[in-house]
Amino acid sequence: MKLLSTKATCNSHGQDSSYFLGWEEYEKNPYDEVHNPKGIIQMGLAENQLCFDLLESWLEKNPDAAGFKRDGKSIFRELALFQDYHGMPAFKKAIVDFMAEIRGNKVTFDPNHIVLTAGSTSANETLMFCLAEQGDAFLLPTPYYPGFDRDLKWRTGVEIVPIQCNSSNNFQVTEAALQQAYEEAQKRNLKVKGVLVTNPSNPLGTTMSRGELNLLVDFIKEHGDMHLISDEIYSGTVFSSPGFVSVMEVLKERNELKVSSNEDDNNADRVWDRVHVVYSLSKDLGLPGFRVGAIYSENDDVVSAATKMSSFGLVSSQTQYLLSAMLGDKKFTKLYITENEKRLKRRQRMLVSGLQKAGIGCLESNAGLFCWVDMRHLLSSNTFEAEMDLWKKIVYQVGLNISPGSSCHCTEPGWFRVCFANMSEQTLNLAMKRLTAFVVECTGNGGSAKRNGGLKMKSLTKWVFRLSSRRDGREQEER
Amino acid sequence: MKLLSTKATCNTHGQDSSYFLGWEEYEKNPYDEIVNPKGIIQMGLAENQLSFDLLESWLAKNPDVPGFKRDNKSIFRELALFQDYHGLPSFKKALVDFMAEIRGNKVAFDPNHIVLTAGATSANETLMFCLAEPGEAFLLPTPYYPGFDRDLKWRTGVEIVPIQCNSSNNFQITKSALHQAHEQAKKQNLRVKGVLVTNPSNPLGTTMSRGKLDLLLDFIKDKDMHLISDEIYSGTVFSSPGFVSVMEVLKERTHNLKDSDDTAQIRDRVHVVYSLSKDLGLPGFRVGAIYSENDTVVAAATKMSSFGLVSSQTQYLLSAMLGDKKFTKNYISENQKRLKRRQRMLVSGLRKAGIGCLKTNNAGLFCWVDMRHLLRSNTFEAEMELWKKILYKVGLNISPGSSCHCTEPGWFRVCFANMSEDTLNLAMKRLKAFVGDSRVEGSCSSSSSIRAQSSGSGTSARKSLSKWVFRLSSREQEER
Numbered sequence: 001m002k003l004l005s006t007k008a009t010c011n012s013h014g015q016d017s018s019y020f021l022g023w024e025e026y027e028k029n030p031y032d033e034v035h036n037p038k039g040i041i042q043m044g045l046a047e048n049q050l051c052f053d054l055l056e057s058w059l060e061k062n063p064d065a066a067g068f069k070r071d072g073k074s075i076f077r078e079l080a081l082f083q084d085y086h087g088m089p090a091f092k093k094a095i096v097d098f099m100a101e102i103r104g105n106k107v108t109f110d111p112n113h114i115v116l117t118a119g120s121t122s123a124n125e126t127l128m129f130c131l132a133e134q135g136d137a138f139l140l141p142t143p144y145y146p147g148f149d150r151d152l153k154w155r156t157g158v159e160i161v162p163i164q165c166n167s168s169n170n171f172q173v174t175e176a177a178l179q180q181a182y183e184e185a186q187k188r189n190l191k192v193k194g195v196l197v198t199n200p201s202n203p204l205g206t207t208m209s210r211g212e213l214n215l216l217v218d219f220i221k222e223h224g225d226m227h228l229i230s231d232e233i234y235s236g237t238v239f240s241s242p243g244f245v246s247v248m249e250v251l252k253e254r255n256e257l258k259v260s261s262n263e264d265d266n267n268a269d270r271v272w273d274r275v276h277v278v279y280s281l282s283k284d285l286g287l288p289g290f291r292v293g294a295i296y297s298e299n300d301d302v303v304s305a306a307t308k309m310s311s312f313g314l315v316s317s318q319t320q321y322l323l324s325a326m327l328g329d330k331k332f333t334k335l336y337i338t339e340n341e342k343r344l345k346r347r348q349r350m351l352v353s354g355l356q357k358a359g360i361g362c363l364e365s366n367a368g369l370f371c372w373v374d375m376r377h378l379l380s381s382n383t384f385e386a387e388m389d390l391w392k393k394i395v396y397q398v399g400l401n402i403s404p405g406s407s408c409h410c411t412e413p414g415w416f417r418v419c420f421a422n423m424s425e426q427t428l429n430l431a432m433k434r435l436t437a438f439v440v441e442c443t444g445n446g447g448s449a450k451r452n453g454g455l456k457m458k459s460l461t462k463w464v465f466r467l468s469s470r471r472d473g474r475e476q477e478e479r
Numbered sequence: 480m481k482l483l484s485t486k487a488t489c490n491t492h493g494q495d496s497s498y499f500l501g502w503e504e505y506e507k508n509p510y511d512e513i514v515n516p517k518g519i520i521q522m523g524l525a526e527n528q529l530s531f532d533l534l535e536s537w538l539a540k541n542p543d544v545p546g547f548k549r550d551n552k553s554i555f556r557e558l559a560l561f562q563d564y565h566g567l568p569s570f571k572k573a574l575v576d577f578m579a580e581i582r583g584n585k586v587a588f589d590p591n592h593i594v595l596t597a598g599a600t601s602a603n604e605t606l607m608f609c610l611a612e613p614g615e616a617f618l619l620p621t622p623y624y625p626g627f628d629r630d631l632k633w634r635t636g637v638e639i640v641p642i643q644c645n646s647s648n649n650f651q652i653t654k655s656a657l658h659q660a661h662e663q664a665k666k667q668n669l670r671v672k673g674v675l676v677t678n679p680s681n682p683l684g685t686t687m688s689r690g691k692l693d694l695l696l697d698f699i700k701d702k703d704m705h706l707i708s709d710e711i712y713s714g715t716v717f718s719s720p721g722f723v724s725v726m727e728v729l730k731e732r733t734h735n736l737k738d739s740d741d742t743a744q745i746r747d748r749v750h751v752v753y754s755l756s757k758d759l760g761l762p763g764f765r766v767g768a769i770y771s772e773n774d775t776v777v778a779a780a781t782k783m784s785s786f787g788l789v790s791s792q793t794q795y796l797l798s799a800m801l802g803d804k805k806f807t808k809n810y811i812s813e814n815q816k817r818l819k820r821r822q823r824m825l826v827s828g829l830r831k832a833g834i835g836c837l838k839t840n841n842a843g844l845f846c847w848v849d850m851r852h853l854l855r856s857n858t859f860e861a862e863m864e865l866w867k868k869i870l871y872k873v874g875l876n877i878s879p880g881s882s883c884h885c886t887e888p889g890w891f892r893v894c895f896a897n898m899s900e901d902t903l904n905l906a907m908k909r910l911k912a913f914v915g916d917s918r919v920e921g922s923c924s925s926s927s928s929i930r931a932q933s934s935g936s937g938t939s940a941r942k943s944l945s946k947w948v949f950r951l952s953s954r955e956q957e958e959r
Contacts, residue, residue: 005608007609008776008779049556049560052555066546067545077528080531080764081760083765150785289558289790290790290791306487309634311630312634312787313601313787317763318545318790319792
């Protein structure tokens with residue numbers, strides 16, 4: 001008899017062990033302005049480090065929130081004992097208000113319909129457990145966050161079928177691609193329980209258009225038993241037009257939100273009970289360590305089941321209290337949201353112009369903590385092997401750890417996700433300088449042009465590395 | 480095609496919706512010394528509220544710690560970003576030291592073998608995912624914590640097969656009960672992956688003897704199985720024979736040459752679960768842990784902990800608190816003292832009401848109380864009737880043994896550490912009055928009216944009760 005379960009020994013779905021090379025290399029040789037100026041610069045971590053000063057300043061002005069006090073009185077005991085999986089009412093109220101504010105108050109959320117979870121990692125897995133049986137499938141547009149392969153599939157037994165998107169239309173979801181994915185699932189005998197999108201997108205850094213959202217809602221309407229999950233973890237990182245449109249806003253515009261009349265409950269055409277939003281404070285507020293995630297659904301059964309399941313990953317009451325006070329401070333949240341967006345916009349511009357100087361373009365983006373960078377012209381061939389070669393050069397020669405598109409299941413080689421919000425301005429500038437120097441070197445040495453126009457590449461030593469996922473300790477930081 | 484999954488709609492393994500009646504009633508009518516002195520007293524919640532002053536005093540002396548400061552410097556950013564599923568090293572160190580201290584430093588734990596999880600609820604489920612396939616089974620001695628039916632089975636698809644224990648030997652596990660359970664599993668075509676015990680036991684409030692731990696180790700060695708020892712109550716042991724962890728027994732066996740080879744074999748199949756919810760009274764902070772010498776288990780469980788990491792804010796606070804050895808030393812002994820005193824109060828109060836409880840109770844936050852003599856008949860229906868009377872007439876919410884899968888009707892778990900002394904005394908007064916009333920009002924007892932009780936009180940007659948047929952329910956996560 002096997003000692004351990006298949007889940008324990010399959011090692012995250014056959015992802016190769018060479019996957020963690022970039023991370024290992026970074027950890028062996030991390031850049032430090034003073035101690036290690038030639039080290040590897042971490043650009044593979046989607047962290048938001050731009051607004052800590054705002055949080056710190058709030059904490060300084062409100063020491064009681066972290067000190068277990070409310071109105072000058074200690075509430076330590078109350079918090080120590082609070083383990084109700086319905087969550088702290090004050091915190092749920094504060095978080096739904098925050099979510100509404102991020103959406104320009106164009107939609108509102110009912111605190112009784114939110115389920116708190118230990119991060120959106122937990123939220124996404126929980127939704128899979130609630131909506132699908134083992135062996136069922138969800139459709140996801142590519143490229144997508146590599147962590148989904150673990151979060152959605154590992155312990156749930158759910159499958160992911162990709163909706164192939166490409167650069168011809170800036171990787172937007174099309175009806176044809178959706179349909180193709182659905183048919184692919186049919187071919188594989190997989191029952192499709194729904195579609196999961198990340199909006200704004202990771203790794204694209206773009207918001208979904210109304211057109212795409214309507215397309216998705218139409219799709220699940222057509223398939224009356226399917227769900228639409230919109231992971232809106234980056235909703236507070238939208239820094240320029242066209243701005244953020246939540247799926248909830250689209251439902252509202254279509255008059256498809258839940259209404260209290262029974263008539264609507266019987267409407268077989270309804271979708272409000274099949275659309276679920278996932279949120280988290282890890283990106284907007286830069287607090288991944290605090291493990292704050294949420295599921296929002298108008299479907300009472302989903303809320304009820306997910307609430308019970310949240311027992312397996314509740315948010316620390318100490319953290320719920322701190323954040324209920326912080327997010328309950330509307331003056332603060334208003335300031336934070338605008339300032340955060342401003343700083344992200346500035347940073348993204350820095351990265352984009354730095355890349356431009358290096359002759360590298362990227363997908364025009366308006367959100368997220370990263371750019372989707374086009375290095376196709378630097379590939380020795382239009383293959384994923386060439387992408388890997390290039391990636392390794394960038395890690396070792398240039399000293400930048402960036403995420404290759406193949407790790408995100410992108411169908412076109414040559415795209416990379418490059419983060420801009422997890423380092424100082426100087427470090428970002430240095431990274432761009434290094435990249436420019438590298439590209440110049442490549443171009444300078446001539447070599448046969450593989451593409452018309454653009455830059456040429458010298459022939460590279462072939463390092464055959466297969467793309468692999470995050471190794472121990474870093475998967476969750478991949479986002 | 481159905482809209483939601485089976486897991487979402489099965490509603491926690493068929494537990495009836497009337498299950499939460501005691502909780503509902505309590506919430507509708509909660510006792511309060513001032514505003515609702517006739518309300519229901521909560522005695523079904525295994526919380527430790529006895530030592531908060533010690534924690535508060537530590538916090539008052541160390542205000543920097545909750546304030547995200549270390550050595551006067553702000554580490555807010557570092558904590559805000561820390562999401563490494565390997566856990567905060569200083570917290571793991573502090574936690575394993577605390578665990579060792581609780582065990583009288585008779586065993587030591589390696590911080591690299593601990594996996595942090597959002598509570599023991601998460602730890603136990605994670606171990607099921609790591610050790611068993613859906614449809615496989617674990618053997619659990621009865622009575623056991625009702626939450627296991629959800630935690631071990633719900634999303635994992637794992638089955639529980641009970642090891643039936645009974646009062647004839649104070650509910651200890653026996654070799655024959657173990658084997659019987661194993662046979663039963665075979666009959667049900669279930670492959671058994673291991674045994675899970677809670678030591679000290681919930682709901683019994685007793686520690687397992689060395690002999691019984693050896694028995695379990697022999698069993699898993701023989702059958703190539705795992706042994707999970709949920710030691711969540713290890714810091715609540717307040718009297719002899721004291722706490723012996725399975726890790727201590729393993730260590731002894733290793734040193735005993737005769738057993739050492741075998742022990743080497745089973746070392747990687749023994750796993751300990753811990754939590755700060757009971758010993759420290761911090762269920763809200765969601766701090767649990769899995770300890771295992773099996774590297775593959777640690778590796779897999781570590782990755783799985785992504786689904787329930789401990790807040791870095793909380794890890795930091797507790798790394799400082801548990802890292803303060805002066806504090807922990809004092810806390811552990813003071814906590815035990817207070818628990819002992821409280822338990823004595825409950826036991827003597829019960830005795831005055833002619834009610835006995837398991838005399839081997841030396842740990843936990845509750846007593847396993849014998850009310851068999853108050854049953855109209857030796858049935859679970861009668862147990863339910865009694866439970867409802869105690870809930871509605873006496874105004875005490877206690878946990879009936881059937882909710883813990885006890886095979887003998889008439890046993891109840893009564894908590895003693897989640898209320899003030901005054902409230903506990905009041906509860907005992909009410910109980911005494913109830914039992915007295917029952918005696919006075921009539922002697923139509925069942926044919927087996929006289930039962931020997933474990934603490935030797937007299938018999939009581941029973942008046943005939945209206946039949947309320949309610950099945951036991953509870954607020955699942957608070958039932959522990």
